[in-house]
Amino acid sequence: MKFLGKFDWLIIVILILAAIILFIPHGQSAPIAEIYHDGRLVMTVDLRVDSHFSLEGMEIAVSGGRISVVDSDCPDRICVNQGAIDRPGIPIVCVPNRVVIKIPAGDTQFDAITQ
Amino acid sequence: MSKRNIASFLKGRVLFYGILLVAAAAILTYLFLREKPVEYYDRTEYYLGTYVTVRVGSKTLSPLVLADAAMKEIKRIDEKFGGRGSGTIAQLNATGQANDLDNETMFLIKSALKVAENTGGAFDPTLFTLTALWGFDYADSENRVPLDSEIVSALAKTGYRRVELDENNMAVRLPEGLTLDLGGIAKGYAVDLAIARIKSLDPQATGFIDAGGDIGVIGPKYGNRPWIVGIRDPRGNSVQDVVEYIYLYDGAVATSGDYERFFVVDGIRYHHILDPKTGSPSRSGAISATVINKSAMLADAYATAAFVMGKDPGITFLPRYGTLVFLVMEDRSTFKSPGFEVYQQK
Numbered sequence: 001m002k003f004l005g006k007f008d009w010l011i012i013v014i015l016i017l018a019a020i021i022l023f024i025p026h027g028q029s030a031p032i033a034e035i036y037h038d039g040r041l042v043m044t045v046d047l048r049v050d051s052h053f054s055l056e057g058m059e060i061a062v063s064g065g066r067i068s069v070v071d072s073d074c075p076d077r078i079c080v081n082q083g084a085i086d087r088p089g090i091p092i093v094c095v096p097n098r099v100v101i102k103i104p105a106g107d108t109q110f111d112a113i114t115q
Numbered sequence: 116m117s118k119r120n121i122a123s124f125l126k127g128r129v130l131f132y133g134i135l136l137v138a139a140a141a142i143l144t145y146l147f148l149r150e151k152p153v154e155y156y157d158r159t160e161y162y163l164g165t166y167v168t169v170r171v172g173s174k175t176l177s178p179l180v181l182a183d184a185a186m187k188e189i190k191r192i193d194e195k196f197g198g199r200g201s202g203t204i205a206q207l208n209a210t211g212q213a214n215d216l217d218n219e220t221m222f223l224i225k226s227a228l229k230v231a232e233n234t235g236g237a238f239d240p241t242l243f244t245l246t247a248l249w250g251f252d253y254a255d256s257e258n259r260v261p262l263d264s265e266i267v268s269a270l271a272k273t274g275y276r277r278v279e280l281d282e283n284n285m286a287v288r289l290p291e292g293l294t295l296d297l298g299g300i301a302k303g304y305a306v307d308l309a310i311a312r313i314k315s316l317d318p319q320a321t322g323f324i325d326a327g328g329d330i331g332v333i334g335p336k337y338g339n340r341p342w343i344v345g346i347r348d349p350r351g352n353s354v355q356d357v358v359e360y361i362y363l364y365d366g367a368v369a370t371s372g373d374y375e376r377f378f379v380v381d382g383i384r385y386h387h388i389l390d391p392k393t394g395s396p397s398r399s400g401a402i403s404a405t406v407i408n409k410s411a412m413l414a415d416a417y418a419t420a421a422f423v424m425g426k427d428p429g430i431t432f433l434p435r436y437g438t439l440v441f442l443v444m445e446d447r448s449t450f451k452s453p454g455f456e457v458y459q460q461k
Contacts, residue, residue: 004128004131008128008131015135036159038161039159039160039161075254075255076254076376078376081374082353082354083351083352083353083354084352084353085353085354085355086355087355090345090347090354090355091166092354093165093166095161095164095165095254096254096255098161100159100166109343109345109360110343110344110345110357110360111170111323111336111342111343111344112168112323112325112330112342112343112344112345113328113344113345113346113347113354113355113357114328114329114330114344114345114346114347114368114369114370114405115327115328115347115354115370115372115374115375
């Protein structure tokens with residue numbers, strides 16, 4: 001006489017599978033960039049799709065998973081000089097236009113950048 | 116199959132499923148009752164000419180309340196010392212004299228003069244006339260390379276030693292033409308104050324405040340882990356390129372770099388960190404200076420000084436003032452104060 005029958009083993013296997021599925025870390029969410037104006041989130045951009053658009057006098061481009069400001073009407077153009085970003089940690093900031101482009105933090109290498 | 120066998124078989128099964136059930140209940144209870152890790156709340160607002168981010172978590176108070184209190188404090192400093200200002204400092208500069216200053220203003224002026232003294236004038240809060248001459252005073256000013264004669268006459272309107280401080284009467288006097296500019300330390304001061312405000316509400320709160328790269332730690336991540344701060348690569352293609360990481364459990368870090376504000380004429384880069392001795396953009400060989408100090412205000416001021424000093428022997432004195440330096444030079448070599456490496460380990 002076996003201690004556990006067929007159905008018991010089936011239940012055990014199902015339980016183990018369920019446990020494994022529950023503990024597998026949830027897949028990375030889609031890479032996005034968030035664009036803020038005056039501190040308010042005005043749009044989110046999918047970084048997997050190349051795109052080009054204007055906002056508050058700025059030309060913003062997404063290319064190869066990275067987002068950058070390619071042109072801006074602000075005087076110092078620091079945002080253009082910042083180049084493209086694809087990781088969290090440091091946002092692209094245009095002070096005159098009061099626009100911030102940032103990539104929301106997930107599990108990242110660093111929490112902040114001193115500059 | 117005998118009756119006894121059936122009975123023991125059932126018993127075994129019941130026991131097995133019973134144990135399974137108890138274990139499941141125990142795990143669920145544990146998951147439900149265990150201490151939940153602190154959740155961090157981020158808030159970014161535009162103050163002091165930059166974006167200020169407060170990341171805060173607390174076990175006892177809503178982080179929203181803490182972030183709100185911190186932002187209020189930063190806003191207050193911005194209104195008092197920031198911008199083109201109509202405040203006390205603007206009035207002092209206009210009239211050359213101010214009496215009955217409040218403790219806070221006196222503290223800021225004294226702190227700025229102290230750093231100037233400690234760094235042999237490499238940090239100087241009286242350079243505004245020069246800054247304006249080069250067009251680095253406001254975001255919409257036009258940059259240009261001034262004539263030598265203009266620099267010489269602007270230099271005559273600088274010099275921290277000429278600020279007269281009367282602590283008994285809480286008064287400050289400036290000689291004709293001298294302009295006091297607390298912009299170099301107000302940002303760091305706001306960070307320090309906001310941290311103190313959060314700590315007064317919840318001494319156990321953790322997180323950090325980042326004011327345009329001036330970073331002050333409220334408390335370690337989840338109470339026991341360091342915040343990982345990247346030092347920006349001064350010649351990186353992108354702002355997110357990092358040359359070095361530091362791990363901060365407390366204290367503050369600030370960086371001055373020639374990439375922050377600059378213009379190029381005839382292939383020469385003119386940046387916004389002026390050497391108080393020459394009146395021109397500092398050419399110490401450093402292109403970025405990062406400073407760790409327990410105060411964000413001091414980190415901010417010493418970072419500017421370290422940038423101007425470069426590898427000058429004077430820089431070896433900075434640890435005496437609780438200041439650790441990391442320099443990136445033009446040839447991409449680096450310099451570290453002894454002790455800086457402590458912050459490069461987790």
